[in-house]
Amino acid sequence: MNIVEIDHVTKTFGTHKAVDDLSLSVPEGCIYGFIGPNGSGKSTTLRMIMRIYYPDVGSGDILVLGQNARGAANDLIGYLPEERGLYKKMKVKDALRFYAEIQGLRDYKNPVKAWLERMNLSDWADKKIETLSKGMAQKIQFISAVIAKPKLVILDEPFSGLDPVNMDVLREVVLDLRREGSTIIFSTHDMSVAEKMCDYIFMIFKGKKVLDGTLDTIKDKYGQDTILAALPDYHGKLNDLNGIENVTDLGHMQELRITPGTDSQAILTDLMKRGRVAHFELSRPSLHDIFVRIAGPEAQVSQEPSTLEEVHHA
Amino acid sequence: MRKTFVVAMREYQAAVRTKTFIITLVLMPIMMGGGVGMQLLLHDKVDTTDKHIAVVDLTGQLYIPLSSAATERNEKGIFVEEEGETKQIKPRYLIEQETPVSDNRDEMIFALSERVRNEEIFGFVIIEPDAINNSDPNPMRHAMSYYSNSPTYDDILRWIDDPINEAIQVSRMKTANLDAAIVMKATQKHRMANLGLVEKDEDGKITKAQQTNELANIIVPLGMMMLMFMTIMIGATPLVHSVLEEKMQRISEVLLGSVPPFQLMMGKLLGMVGVSMTIGTIYLVGSAVAVHFAGYGEMFPSHIVWWFLIFQALAVLMFGSLFIAVGAAVSDLKEAQNVMTPMTLVMIVPMFVWINVVKEPTSSFSTVLSLIPPFTPMLMTIRQAVPPGVPTWQPLLGVVLMLITTVGCVFVAGRIFRIGILMQGKAPSIREAMSWIVRG
Incomplete structure (x- = not known):
């Protein structure tokens, strides 16, 4: 079963075609890497899968988890946007609790604790977000995307700006998520990460699909x-x-x-x-x-x- | 619904836990109380230095009665008894006669003006020669004039009229062969008492009319209106910044992955309604307790408290949704300020008209204005706070009209919010914003 099905979708901003007649299928349980130069349409595609943007009227449709309900915020999807956004004044554990709750996770106590431990951030649970380093904040944002055990995880540039140790931690987590049955789509500029981690690679250039397949077939x-x-x-x-x-x-x-x-x-x-x-x-x-x-x-x-x-x- | 609630709770806690909130909560009463305290404190700090007043009495008859009236005042009229002590609270007026030395009237006035400037005297009075005989009521012609260099200090002016006129009247009566004492008795005036209406209590007894306290009848409505204004501002305006922050920090992008835009907006709105109600309730309870202990319990308008809270909640929803739309549509604080200025102006219109509304709460001007939804919360509250209040259908109609407007505002804001919250860069033109509203 394909968890995401993009069918001839076009997205225009003003006169600029950000995504041009794109078709793509993401099978369940894989890691799918999105690559492409800056401004080629990666984030726009991810946001359309998130239903933050809608495809142009009259262009094709996007099925996520078999549904095309418009604007349905979905608890089965976790999302890490490209530009990180967290409430600066909130405490780490309060922020995670909030994100867990709005994703419909009621029993948040143990997951919050477990995730903080796993990311080596237990000591920071009671600190305010604004006191965290950039890398730590990124890890918190990552936790907020996956804490509710989504079926589909969408990560926009999850590894950018991380040191090698944290990058390894995050990579392990992503691989574990797949092992546990989640499907992961992430975009990256780091080709070696894409080569090492992805089952499938999709490259978009100037809004058009230029590569799509396993690393071997490509x-x-x-x-x-x-x-x-x-x-x-x-x-x-x-x-x-x-x-x-x-x-x-x-x-x-x-x-x-x-x-x-x-x-x-x-x-x-x-x-x-x-x-x-x-x-x-x-x-x-x-x-x-x-x-x-x-x-x-x-x-x-x-x-x-x-x-x-x-x-x-x- | 649950997500709306989660967002509302976060918004509420984020607002209530800030230092600003606590400072506002504590500082406002201190400032208001401080104002009253300062007045009490400065009550005694009045100017009691002697005021020398020169009088040029060209009639030759009025100086002596004026001087003795001043002496009487200086002896009896300027003291209060306070805890067994006699305390002077007003200055003495020392009248001195000035005989015109020069025939040139202008020169004389100039010389006296110079003395005022040199602070030898505080001011001077010129009584024209025909002041007694001429009873021409032409208001443009003054038989008496007071000159001073302190145009705002009108205590002397207000006092000095009476003794001179009294002396003039006595003099005129003497000329007309009238007994001054009899005339005074015949023309004695009474003061009208200002009373409220009487009612029948449960036993069928007619209650005694309450002496109307004019000051309280203005201060209570004014206070209620100010409280309404403050709670609306505290509830609605932070939404611009909060939405703008979420937009700039891309927090909204994450939130919209889990919460539909309308629920997110409603969550934020309800959170701030909660904040506003918290402040409103604290202040209402606080002032009820305060006036009770001050012995003015019956002055607290407890009958309109529920209306107050309903209007307040609707106002925060109405203005707050518009502010959310602004925060979502613009991309920086400066743009937000530009758009907010006209909206804030609408909010403070009641400030300009409140005095007319207090004086004539049932006039058609007041009634119509208080039914215009943006003005309803403040003006209806004023009208309700002035005894005997307004018929119940009026606040009820006010609530209905506000409800309709609020639903409209929330609808429009929801559409602008949904599109604007993810837009980065240039703010939309009015036309673009309109098309967002129409097309959705």
């Missing part, structure tokens, strides 16, 4: 057109190599995109002329590279995103 579509190479002694640039379209400097490693039809052995030979090759691997492009190919400035000129074939998951 990568397969681009084939083994990428070389990961390490030349520890060579510090020059590699952009001038024959048969290379693009170079992404990963620090210790260079990610080279091969021009279609080029022999990778010829590239290896060229590389060896530059210096000692410590690592040479023929691979599929990283999600990061795919993202940049679609949304990068040169891609916008040479390749219209809408011409990319959509990759559907089964």
Whole structure:
């Protein structure tokens, strides 16, 4: 069963089409990652799923949990908005209690305590929100989104601005939520997080869907057109190599995109002329590279995103 | 419904737990009580320095009676007995005769003016030569004039008229061969007592008419109106900031995920109605107790307390919903202030007309104005507080009209709120706001 079903939906603000004829299905019990450049329509799509925004009149419909009731605030959906909002003057536990109650959770005492413990915030239960650091406030906001055990959790940029320790904590929690049967949709700018966590990835660019599927199907579509190479002694640039379209400097490693039809052995030979090759691997492009190919400035000129074939998951 | 209640409770607690609320609660009575206290304290701190008044009596007959009247006043009229002590509470008036030295009248007046400026005398009086004989009632021609450099200090002016006129009358009667004592007796005036109406009690006995206390008849309605104004302001105005804050901090986005917009708005409104009622009740009970212990228990308008609370709740709903709409439609405090100014003006209209309403509570002007919904809470309260009050159908009609208006306001506000609360950036134009209301 699909928990979210978006069917040819368009959303216009004034003359700007924020979301353009979008269709998407989110199966139950998965983690679905939304990626895309800033302003491409991620948050608008999430807000439409939340029914904070309605699709344009005359465009398609959105079914959430099998319903399309307009404006029905739903206790089965938890939401973490992109810009965090908490009552500054409220105490942490009062705020969580309030959010639990408006989501219809009556027995809030134990969940509040358990969640604060889990997020290492027990000592802060009686402090006011305004005294919390940004990261702590973000964790509180996260708790407020999931405290009522929603079936569907929508997280807009949940990991932005968190330190690695807190990021791990939150990631664990998200994975646990899925294990417990929730479906999670989150947007992120961090491609490695998306690669590591998501069962499905959806990319939106200029309001249109440009990628949709499992990581494997997406990568397969681009084939083994990428070389990961390490030349520890060579510090020059590699952009001038024959048969290379693009170079992404990963620090210790260079990610080279091969021009279609080029022999990778010829590239290896060229590389060896530059210096000692410590690592040479023929691979599929990283999600990061795919993202940049679609949304990068040169891609916008040479390749219209809408011409990319959509990759559907089964 | 439960969610509305949860939102209302949060709103109530958030407002009641603030320092501002507690300060308002404590400070208001202190300030009001302080005002009265200051007056009591300053009651004794009156000016008792002697006032020298020069009199140019061009009739040659009036100075002596005036001077003896002043002496009598200085001896008897300026003291009070307080705890066995005699205390002077008014200044002595020291009359001195000024003989005109120069034939030039203007020069004389100038010279006397200079003496006032040099603070040798407080003021001076000129009595024209024909003051006794001329009884021409032409108001433009003054037979007596008082000059001073203290135009707002009118105690002397009010006192000095009577003794001079009395002396003039005595003099005229003498000329006409009338016995002054007889005439005085014949023309003696009485004062009218100001009384309320009498009623029959349970035993069929006719009650004694209450002496009407004019001061109380103004202060009580005024006090009730001010209390109404204050509780409405405390209940309604914070909603602009609260909605604006939730909008700017994107709290509303989270809330709307769980609570439908209308329920969210109603929750906020009801929370503030609660805050306003809390303050209203505390003040009403407080003043009832206070007047009871001060011995004026019968002056407390207990018969209109329920009406007061009903009007207050409706007013907070009515104005509060409009303020919520403002908070949702604008995107910063400055814009909010701009929109709120005309609304606040409407709210304070009763402040400009209350004195007319107190004086003539049953005039058609007062009746009609008090039935216009935005003015009803304050003006109807005033009219009810002035004895004998108004027929019951009037506040009832007021409530009905307010209810209709309030439902309209809440409906309109609900539509603006639903769209505005998630809009960021520029505030909508009037036209856009109208289209939100119409299209929903």
